[in-house]
Amino acid sequence: MPAPEKIAIIGSGPAGWTAALYAARANLEPVLFEGLPKQTGGYVLPGGQLMLTTEVENYPGYAKGVQGPEMMSDFREQALRFDTRVEPRDVVACDFHKRPLVLTTVNSGGEKQTVDTHAAIIATGATANWLGLENEQRLAISGGGVSACAVCDGALPVFRDQVLVAVGGGDSAMEEASYLTKFASKVYVVHRRNEFRASKIMRQRVLDNPKCEVIWDSVVTEVVGDKQITGVKLKNLKTNEERDLACRGLFVAIGHTPATAFLNGSGVDLDDKGYLMLSAPPRMHTSVAGVFAAGDAADPIYRQAVTAAGMGCQAAMDAERWLAAEGIE
Ligand code: NAP
Numbered sequence: 001m002p003a004p005e006k007i008a009i010i011g012s013g014p015a016g017w018t019a020a021l022y023a024a025r026a027n028l029e030p031v032l033f034e035g036l037p038k039q040t041g042g043y044v045l046p047g048g049q050l051m052l053t054t055e056v057e058n059y060p061g062y063a064k065g066v067q068g069p070e071m072m073s074d075f076r077e078q079a080l081r082f083d084t085r086v087e088p089r090d091v092v093a094c095d096f097h098k099r100p101l102v103l104t105t106v107n108s109g110g111e112k113q114t115v116d117t118h119a120a121i122i123a124t125g126a127t128a129n130w131l132g133l134e135n136e137q138r139l140a141i142s143g144g145g146v147s148a149c150a151v152c153d154g155a156l157p158v159f160r161d162q163v164l165v166a167v168g169g170g171d172s173a174m175e176e177a178s179y180l181t182k183f184a185s186k187v188y189v190v191h192r193r194n195e196f197r198a199s200k201i202m203r204q205r206v207l208d209n210p211k212c213e214v215i216w217d218s219v220v221t222e223v224v225g226d227k228q229i230t231g232v233k234l235k236n237l238k239t240n241e242e243r244d245l246a247c248r249g250l251f252v253a254i255g256h257t258p259a260t261a262f263l264n265g266s267g268v269d270l271d272d273k274g275y276l277m278l279s280a281p282p283r284m285h286t287s288v289a290g291v292f293a294a295g296d297a298a299d300p301i302y303r304q305a306v307t308a309a310g311m312g313c314q315a316a317m318d319a320e321r322w323l324a325a326e327g328i329e
Contacts, residue, residue, distance in 0.1 A: 016048075031084075036108055047072035096266045189212055295308035
């Protein structure tokens with residue numbers, strides 16, 4: 001029976017790699033489960049949402065911007081400079097009722113293996129919900145004008161002075177639409193019902209903005225364009241009327257799903273949407289002693305690479321202190 005790991009990190013986005021960097025430099029010899037490649041429209045390597053992002057202009061330190069996959073490769077390389085062991089496996093279940101904690105992992109051949117660990121940092125992120133239309137994922141991955149993050153992509157030159165479409169009726173859609181009006185000539189907000197679920201102040205900002213026009217009771221049925229989006233097809237759900245709308249950008253803001261399904265039954269508290277709950281914010285402790293959270297899996301609000309990296313650092317420092325208090329060094 002191998003000795004338990006001191007600390008296992010689950011996830012290979014900015015939060016996971018930063019947690020690994022800090023844990024490794026604190027001599028905790030972390031093992032990081034980076035996950036298996038996934039089929040998401042294309043074939044996507046581990047590394048989280050940034051593997052689906054083209055230009056990243058808002059991560060401090062990259063003065064000239066950086067491609068999302070290149071940035072994740074830099075994060076990985078930096079964590080590997082120190083004593084981080086990387087396992088190309090998915091963690092598919094956890095049992096936090098036991099001490100040490102037990103993780104069940106699976107490799108690319110489908111073989112299961114359990115791993116005992118004293119502490120764990122969960123940094124599995126969240127994925128943007130998509131409309132599920134043909135062309136949508138393809139143009140999102142290729143940088144063809146489809147995005148699920150206006151704050152990340154809205155300022156790119158390709159969207160300047162263009163007609164853009166935002167989809168959704170929640171706070172994210174309002175925030176994205178308002179943000180996009182800084183650059184766009186016009187922003188259409190397409191919503192499937194005739195009222196927004198967003199908070200009053202956020203929806204009023206959109207309704208009062210002369211650059212925004214709301215298309216109620218409607219859904220996007222097709223994303224049109226080859227290399228770049230040229231428009232969308234819309235359908236009014238009340239009248240069944242269909243129309244074409246020319247646009248150079250589509251921003252889908254219909255919510256996120258945290259990647260925490262593998263934690264069901266583990267013993268750690270999740271909220272009603274599946275986000276990990278922090279027991280004593282701003283610390284990264286969860287409801288289970290020795291289990292820490294970092295990044296978008298615990299953050300329904302900011303969801304930025306830089307905030308995820310910050311949480312990764314906090315989680316590793318909290319874990320280091322917890323392990324020391326437990327006499328595990
Ligand atoms: P959300 O509140 O769940 O809203 C999702 C929106 O997308 C809803 O309007 C929903 O329509 C629509 N939608 C869902 N599936 C769809 C589909 N397949 N096709 C078309 N439309 C679809 O998600 P969110 O806006 O991302 O917000 C998540 C949480 O973060 C909320 O608690 C929010 O308050 C918070 N948040 C806060 C801020 C802020 O305060 N600054 C900013 C962003 C988010 P229906 O309304 O018809 O269901």
